[in-house]
Each structure stands twice: as C-alpha cells, then as structure tokens.
Amino acid sequence: MSDHSHHADASGQPGVMLPLVHELLSDTLMIPATAVTGLLRAIATSWTASPCPACQKSAPPYAAFLAGVADHLDLECIAAAEQFASPTD
Ligand SMILES: [Zn+2]
Numbered sequence: 001m002s003d004h005s006h007h008a009d010a011s012g013q014p015g016v017m018l019p020l021v022h023e024l025l026s027d028t029l030m031i032p033a034t035a036v037t038g039l040l041r042a043i044a045t046s047w048t049a050s051p052c053p054a055c056q057k058s059a060p061p062y063a064a065f066l067a068g069v070a071d072h073l074d075l076e077c078i079a080a081a082e083q084f085a086s087p088t089d
Helices: 002-008 018-025 033-048 053-085
Strands: none
Touching: 033 053
8 A cells, every 4th residue: 555655756647737727827717627527537547557556456446436527527517508508598
C-alpha cells in the first residue's frame, strides 16, 4: 500500500489538471461540462494505463465508476441544454 508513494509525483500525467485549473484561475466560473467529463475520463485512462502493476490491477472498477459519472454528466447536460433551448410553455 505504502509503495504507492510514486503517485505523489504527478509528473507522469502532465496536462490532466492544468486546463481545469486554468479555467478556475481565469475567472471562468462556469466550467464546461466537456472539461469535467474530459477530466474524469483522463483520470480513468491514466489509472488503467499506469505502468504500476498494482494500479493496473485495481484500476478497472474505479475507472469504470469515473466513466459512469462522466456518462451521467453528459446525459444531464444534454437534457438541460434541450430544456433551455426549447421552451415548451
Ligand atoms: Zn501504483
């Protein structure tokens, strides 16, 4: 368990967090859903593609969970966009 100290060094996955942090720092309070889903999928991919055998073994369920959250966000945002785009009353 403690042999996972290598994860404290994020240099193995450059560019995953930076776009989101940039959005937060640039007074862009509305983070595009695509940025969030992209971040979730990038994290999931970084886990399953990890060179660490222990991570590769334990990653699939967590990666699947993140992918499920991303899918749910996509559906919710599409539903919300359609609601605002076509006022029915
Ligand atoms: Zn690991």
